Amino acid sequence: MSDPHAGGGDPNISFGEVGVIERLMNLRQHQQNGKRSPHKPLLALLALARIEAVGSSAIPWVEAREQLGNLLVEFGPTSTASAAQSAAYPFTRLRSDALWVLDEDVPMDRIGPLERHHVTGRFVASVEHAMKDRQALFATARALVEAEFPPSIASDILAAVGFDPDEILGRPGAAASAGTDSTQVRRRSANWRGRILAAWDRQCAFCGFDGQLGFGSVGLEAAHVRWFTYDGPDSLDNGVALCALHHKLFDRGALGLTEDYHIVVSNQFTARTEAGQRVYELADRPLRPRPGTKLPSAEHVLWHTTQVFKERVGAE
Numbered sequence: 536m537s538d539p540h541a542g543g544g545d546p547n548i549s550f551g552e553v554g555v556i557e558r559l560m561n562l563r564q565h566q567q568n569g570k571r572s573p574h575k576p577l578l579a580l581l582a583l584a585r586i587e588a589v590g591s592s593a594i595p596w597v598e599a600r601e602q603l604g605n606l607l608v609e610f611g612p613t614s615t616a617s618a619a620q621s622a623a624y625p626f627t628r629l630r631s632d633a634l635w636v637l638d639e640d641v642p643m644d645r646i647g648p649l650e651r652h653h654v655t656g657r658f659v660a661s662v663e664h665a666m667k668d669r670q671a672l673f674a675t676a677r678a679l680v681e682a683e684f685p686p687s688i689a690s691d692i693l694a695a696v697g698f699d700p701d702e703i704l705g706r707p708g709a710a711a712s713a714g715t716d717s718t719q720v721r722r723r724s725a726n727w728r729g730r731i732l733a734a735w736d737r738q739c740a741f742c743g744f745d746g747q748l749g750f751g752s753v754g755l756e757a758a759h760v761r762w763f764t765y766d767g768p769d770s771l772d773n774g775v776a777l778c779a780l781h782h783k784l785f786d787r788g789a790l791g792l793t794e795d796y797h798i799v800v801s802n803q804f805t806a807r808t809e810a811g812q813r814v815y816e817l818a819d820r821p822l823r824p825r826p827g828t829k830l831p832s833a834e835h836v837l838w839h840t841t842q843v844f845k846e847r848v849g850a851e
């Protein structure tokens with residue numbers, strides 16, 4: 536096996552795999568004004584999982600329409616476009632990043648030609664080749680998911696595309712070996728978590744959970760309102776302390792905040808048991824931080840509302 540640093544020099548050009556990974560990572564730069572656009576990263580993750588499963592990234596449109604469409608409904612921002620239309624965008628447009636090819640030359644974005652010609656998409660040969668190396672494939676999958684999504688839901692995404700999340704996330708240093716340039720990677724503030732937990736009195740801002748084990752909080756996390764991966768700062772006006780459950784539900788868009796800081800429960804969230812339905816009871820509760828603690832800024836709350844919260848779509 537080749538060593539990425541063999542022969543010294545710039546690893547970005549001396550080693551093909553690193554170049555491929557960087558091109559995949561550049562997909563993240565297409566976002567505009569904090570608008571979430573996980574379409575291309577999710578297609579890339581789906582194709583990587585296929586390489587891992589069957590040795591080829593080739594995916595027929597009918598399967599991508601279903602799988603990618605579902606992923607975008609589940610993990611993308613609320614959209615007025617149909618799931619199939621949302622899937623057609625990256626399935627045709629990933630070609631312009633020189634990473635993806637279709638076996639028929641069909642126009643961008645249009646579902647009809649994809650269906651009529653039974654189009655199959657796949658990574659270009661250089662990506663396909665580089666990703667035959669399992670280490671590189673896992674490192675790329677990890678770097679892609681971590682660049683786009685918060686840690687609280689990275690494993691949900693990996694499982695949904697067909698990976699074993701532990702295999703991908705349980706490898707120390709995988710992101711570093713993906714060759715991501717450290718100047719591009721924003722550093723998370725080391726003490727932000729502690730400052731947020733202290734500011735919110737070491738209890739969940741939604742339900743009041745304040746469990747401790749030994750000398751520290753347990754099951755309590757600092758949640759970004761505007762995701763760190765979407766330029767959300769490590770500041771006191773961009774975080775709340777949440778229990779692990781409510782953090783997950785907040786990052787998945789099942790829970791949100793109104794502009795006057797009341798909790799809102801998405802009507803797409805459902806639960807059958809009393810324990811699950813306790814989430815419904817959070818609706819309309821005001822956020823009440825201790826005196827001196829800032830509420831999250833209106834700007835960050837608005838970002839969460841428009842980009843993460845699961846709005847009512849096409850309701851009756």
Ligand SMILES: [Zn+2]
Binds near residue numbers: 778
């Ligand atoms: Zn809670």
